[in-house]
Amino acid sequence: MEIYSTLSRSKENFETINDNRVNLFVCGPTVYDDAHIGHGRTYISFDTIKRYLEYKGYAVFYIQNVTDVDDKIINRSKESGIPADELARKFEKRYREDMHKLNVDGVNLFARATDHMPEIIDQIQRLIDKGFAYETEDGVYFEIDTFEEFGKLSNRNVEELESHREIAETTKKNQQDFALWKKREGVDEPTWPSPWGDGRPGWHIEDTAITEYYFGEQYDVHGGGLDLIFPHHEAEITQMEAVSGKSPMVRYWLHTGFLNVNGEKMSKSLHNFITIRELLESYEPDTFRFFVLSTHYRSPIDFSKDSLHQSERSLDRIRKYYEQLDVEVTEEVNSDYEVLAKWGNEFFDSMDDDFNTPKAIAAIFGLINDSKNELYNLSEEDKIAIKSFLDDASHILGVSFELQDVNAGSDDLLGLISEVRSELRAKKQYDLSDKIRDNLQALGYDIND
């Protein structure tokens, strides 16, 4: 299996540190608002990556941090009057509900920043002790000049840090230095006691404190959105490799591409900002998941109603084919059906090639196209083998291939409403009967008179 790492900018053979165990860390949400479809894209991608690693026999320990203390949370708390900790818990809960709806259930441990203050403070102290960090009157800072390799992930240099929001402070030795600890500024912000007085951690330190505690100084895979490479992930490497003296902190850095909406960057000012909750009012979670996985995780993806509908239709094609198989998978079977062998191999080869889900999905359609006209001719064993392959694919993609019964439990109502409509038509009350027809069609029911 080959995985592209942002650090080497190339595909590398996947070799873990501990046999078949994989320690996987992905930057989790800052819980000050509902998650949007860009988050959905990133977390669906890593959920599928975890599913595939497990399918391959790896034992994966997947941690996400939860940033529950941060400027954005404090600002939102001041705006809304909800205490910062309550606000953070509320949006963490909603985030987990959203992820569950998207079938993103692979995270083993959500590690909150505020639950790991002893580890954060300890790591900062060791950075100070080793001469990489210093205290000023308003905080503790990492002195970038002490770490020569800064920039190796992003291929960007120290000077570019100067333009970054994080470093507007003035007490630092150098403008590029970034905060590890921010001392209390006002009375109405959450703080924790530390050797440097009451305050709260900088943004970057929670990740390395958490991963050092659970995984150790070095681990296998770190993921996140492309926008986090600089300065966030660069700062993580800087902190961890400085404190441990060991390199690399992480073997494989995986970054998901951007999600645009109708060709434009998603932003509140452009009024094209879509939360997962809003999305799921109109679309089945599986449709969005299938849409996301139809593009490679590293590529940009363009969200539009048209492409969602396209995904809906594509998924429907798979489901109708799956329904036709009409066999039950019980025990393993032997099948030498060549069409399945060819496209099955193509599916797994594609997944082995840096988790290329669009190619893997294309292999499913290859199988469907090459077999659909001869299905009636196939042996029971061949059909069971096809179904078993599709069950594996469905599990890896996290998308159900079962025809969705939207009418579950509604047959009786549908019968009643059709009967009423017939009576109305018999009475030539076409205004009401047409209204029923139009409404039923809008709800997705076929009307055949």
Next chain:
Amino acid sequence: MEIYSTLSRSKENFETINDNRVNLFVCGPTVYDDAHIGHGRTYISFDTIKRYLEYKGYAVFYIQNVTDVDDKIINRSKESGIPADELARKFEKRYREDMHKLNVDGVNLFARATDHMPEIIDQIQRLIDKGFAYETEDGVYFEIDTFEEFGKLSNRNVEELESHREIAETTKKNQQDFALWKKREGVDEPTWPSPWGDGRPGWHIEDTAITEYYFGEQYDVHGGGLDLIFPHHEAEITQMEAVSGKSPMVRYWLHTGFLNVNGEKMSKSLHNFITIRELLESYEPDTFRFFVLSTHYRSPIDFSKDSLHQSERSLDRIRKYYEQLDVEVTEEVNSDYEVLAKWGNEFFDSMDDDFNTPKAIAAIFGLINDSKNELYNLSEEDKIAIKSFLDDASHILGVSFELQDVNAGSDDLLGLISEVRSELRAKKQYDLSDKIRDNLQALGYDIND
């Protein structure tokens, strides 16, 4: 909050090692067969304990080991002709499916013995180095005489070990010594390389190797069935405290009581052995969960059809009451409804008292009995507050209080049909509108004009 620990044989104040983090380990299954309802009882209990700790604000890291190499698995493999590793994976998968159906989803990490061979071998090596263990021609053994505190959990003594299955070997210094590593005996058993030749771990060592790796030498809570106290948990303490020199290895030892069937011990020879899969063919998962939680986790529990039906009826009473509330919980409300305050406190006081779920459930019925006749008189706020309390209780117990909606997916249709009926009434076409009403009532829908 007070928790009963088997070690002290008393209820103790709950004090964690790391602020509000709790490291929780529960002995998981040996995956050679389907899980039975006794397993269900144990894992439902610990799932609810985890839910309650999280409700109280603790960040819980809950690990279960999976024993996937063991005499039982090897024997079953020989009987069935399925390779041992395949057999173990199959029953692990089925176990996880069963647990998911029981809404037991709280385990953060399933740690397989075979995925932790480096840690197991390393811990055994350190026991040898420190003089607690020795190698013979057929294995490595813990020398019980070197550890004076053996027996402190079970209050049983070394001699009792002699009668135990585990110690039928003959190469040991003392018959009480237990195996840490078993050297290969036949060609058809799974083995791993080690400093003592190819072989496989003894049963007790995987747990302490796994917990030392993820939690460190000391942690908060260890759980399991009552039958595991001796010799299994005793051996765990012996291994870990010997290697670390620190005591106690675990602060709170929690053990679930036995589950009997119609007053008798469940066993295959008595033909009263019930798997979770068999159970769920006849009962809703929530019914079994509610049944389990209606007894305190430490007490014995007697499974019978009658008690299951009793649980079904009790749960139905809660659900019908919940349905009657007929309000939506949106934001927090203030309510000074005394009946709720009284029974709400009683619920949480009971949970704080060693997770006394039967008393907590009785508090729900106290609330129902004392409020059901005045529900129509209560303010909107009071009803929202009751519902919000029941939502919390439902979440903690892991049992849904929603009337199970057989008509799911029919809301849109119901909206349409009501609208049509209103228009018909407006047009005074009472024949059709009455027909709709009668039919809807026959289908079980309430009609309020």
